[in-house]
Amino acid sequence: MVPKIKLCGIRTLEEINIINNFPIDYVGFVFAPSKRQISTxxxxxxxxxxxxxxxxxxVFVNESISTINYIVDKYGLDLVQLHGNETEDYCRCIIAPLWKSISVKSMESVNVLNSYKSPIGFLLDTYSPTSRGGTGETFNWNLVKGISNTHNIILAGGLNEHNVCSAIKTVKPQVIDVSSGIEKDNTKNQQLIDKFIGRVMANDIK
Incomplete structure (x- = not known):
């Protein structure tokens, strides 16, 4: 099965015009403080x-529930992606379908997702002590092998045209999430997007 595709960290109209030409399913907009942050x-x-x-x-990190729900309601976000220390009680208060990010460091960190019931999906990303996603680094995919049999998995963390096939074969995620892997000079690059999507859609991914 070919996973769905999410391009994250979109910031400009030029990038929107590029990605409109590709068969993607989701686009991520970062509202949390980061180099990819945009205003509402x-x-x-x-x-x-x-x-x-x-x-x-x-994409939000430890934002107030009221702020997230206000943005969802006023601006029409389809999904919310939480990248902070949000609890299950917090997640239940979000009015939009949500994905909860899990920073993968060990099997113990992976097991954290079992404490959540509200998210419709779990975004697995690389652990970093200084950053919430967007590190451009991968994690040990074998730690989450088979987890997509019981959970809706969005795989992130250092994916690019060179490693995405291996990532899909190992994890078998429902969604692939990429940001830095399709960037050149800190902007989304049409050629890199084309190559990345081509690899995801390749017939040799089983």
């Missing part, structure tokens, strides 16, 4: 130009 007003203008069948995902 900027998001609204980008969303207006986004192809209508592509779902929007808002």
């Amino acid at each position: 007003n900027h998001f609204a203008s980008l969303k207006d130009s986004l192809r209508k069948d592509i779902k929007t995902v808002g």
Whole structure:
């Protein structure tokens, strides 16, 4: 099965115009402090130009519940992606379908996802003591081998055209999430997107 594709960290109209030409399913917009952060007003203008069948995902880190729900309600986010220390009680208060990020360091960290019931999916990302995603580094995929049999898995963490086939074969995620792996000079690059999607869609992924 070919996984769905999410491109994350979109910031400009030029990037929107590029990704509108590709068969992707989700686009991530970062509202948390980071080099890819955008404002809600900027998001609204980008969303207006986004192809209508592509779902929007808002990325937040330890944001207040009221702020997230306000943005979801006013700006029409399709999904919420939580990258902080949000608890199950917190997750239950979010009005949009959500993905909870799990930073994978060991089997113990992977088992944390069993304490959650509200998320419709779990985004598995590389652990970093200084960053919440977007590190450009991979983790040991064997730690999560088979987990997609029982959970809806979004695989992130250092994916690019060179390793995405191995990642898919090992983890068998429902969704592939990429950001830095399709960037050149800190912007999304059409050629890298084309190569990445080509590898994901390749017939040799089983």
